[in-house]
Amino acid sequence: MSSNVRPESMARITTPELANAFIEEQVAEVRAQVGDKKVLLALSGGVDSSVVAALLIKAIGKQLVCVHVNHGLMRKGESEQVIEVFGKALDANLIYIDATDRFLDLLKDVSDPETKRKIIGNEFIKVFDEESAKLEGISFLAQGTIYPDILESDGVKAHHNVGGLPEDMEMELVEPVKLLFKDEVRVVGEALGLPHAMVYRQPFPGPGLGVRCLGAITRDRLHALREADAILREEFDNCGLAEKVWQYFIAVPDFKSVGVRDGKRYEGWPAIIRAVNTTDAMTATIEEIPYSVLHHITDRITHEVEGINRVLLDLTPKPIGTIEWE
Ligand code: XMP
Numbered sequence: 001m002s003s004n005v006r007p008e009s010m011a012r013i014t015t016p017e018l019a020n021a022f023i024e025e026q027v028a029e030v031r032a033q034v035g036d037k038k039v040l041l042a043l044s045g046g047v048d049s050s051v052v053a054a055l056l057i058k059a060i061g062k063q064l065v066c067v068h069v070n071h072g073l074m075r076k077g078e079s080e081q082v083i084e085v086f087g088k089a090l091d092a093n094l095i096y097i098d099a100t101d102r103f104l105d106l107l108k109d110v111s112d113p114e115t116k117r118k119i120i121g122n123e124f125i126k127v128f129d130e131e132s133a134k135l136e137g138i139s140f141l142a143q144g145t146i147y148p149d150i151l152e153s154d155g156v157k158a159h160h161n162v163g164g165l166p167e168d169m170e171m172e173l174v175e176p177v178k179l180l181f182k183d184e185v186r187v188v189g190e191a192l193g194l195p196h197a198m199v200y201r202q203p204f205p206g207p208g209l210g211v212r213c214l215g216a217i218t219r220d221r222l223h224a225l226r227e228a229d230a231i232l233r234e235e236f237d238n239c240g241l242a243e244k245v246w247q248y249f250i251a252v253p254d255f256k257s258v259g260v261r262d263g264k265r266y267e268g269w270p271a272i273i274r275a276v277n278t279t280d281a282m283t284a285t286i287e288e289i290p291y292s293v294l295h296h297i298t299d300r301i302t303h304e305v306e307g308i309n310r311v312l313l314d315l316t317p318k319p320i321g322t323i324e325w326e
Contacts, residue, residue: 013184019191026176030059037139043068045082048144054192062093072100073208076230111216113326120207141171145178211326215254224307225252228271245287248275251325259309268309284318
């Protein structure tokens with residue numbers, strides 16, 4: 001199991017029983033690898049790092065140090081959930097860093113999407129580096145590498161790895177789920193008792209809402225985006241679309257249009273709904289959302305979210321549109 005090649009013969013983990021057997025095996029392996037040393041993990045709250053955290057907490061408890069960096073571009077409630085699940089319920093050794101101001105100050109007036117990505121990626125490494133330098137006696141670095149990451153490590157997805165860590169960090173790696181596919185990681189996560197919503201979280205880009213708050217990010221527009229996105233997610237949960245649609249979110253562009261509210265002129269940004277289905281994210285089709293649901297979401301967003309005065313629906317498949325707007 002130690003090579004980077006997944007043996008053809010390896011059985012897929014599809015049931016809680018198989019997941020439990022995998023967990024037992026990994027717990028023993030991790031204990032043997034780590035001994036009484038300490039392990040560091042960047043815990044983003046995504047599926048892979050969350051499952052690795054839960055697995056390592058089971059194996060080595062407080063020898064695991066989790067660092068969660070909130071870059072201020074998380075969806076509503078996500079950092080809070082990390083604190084709730086790992087800091088409280090699992091009683092992990094969790095260091096929470098709210099670096100919102102650092103990121104948003106650096107991103108001020110930056111509108112080019114690739115520059116925004118670079119700033120977010122570099123700053124993430126810097127913050128993580130600074131925090132890990134304060135810790136003593138860390139011998140291992142845990143990572144939520146999964147099998148497709150190994151298959152794709154030809155550079156194509158390099159930009160996806162915000163949370164990728166400094167290369168000069170010389171620590172031995174602990175990668176307990178590196179031979180698993182995503183669906184297997186999820187089965188293992190559920191067997192470890194992680195909340196369903198965390199384990200079945202839809203894909204979320206490392207730079208987070210930074211790629212959906214189009215153009216130069218401002219705090220007020222970012223806030224509007226986060227609130228509108230939370231409403232979309234809530235309504236998709238309510239009508240069963242959350243279980244069905246692969247990825248859905250709101251993007252908010254940096255221009256306003258004229259509207260009217262309470263009899264007065266009301267300039268606001270549009271909120272763009274994107275809801276797509278795909279198997280590999282290379283191509284994507286559009287989910288057909290019932291008009292009644294769209295009307296209800298529009299009504300809620302335009303009434304509840306300060307600064308939004310229109311709701312639009314993106315009907316563009318990939319190609320020609322990418323999934324994210326950037
Ligand atoms: P695009 O926009 O290229 O996105 O069609 C394809 C899928 O990749 C996700 N995405 C990311 N995932 N880190 C990630 O982990 C990233 O930086 C990143 N950027 C895009 C996107 O959400 C979609 O699911």
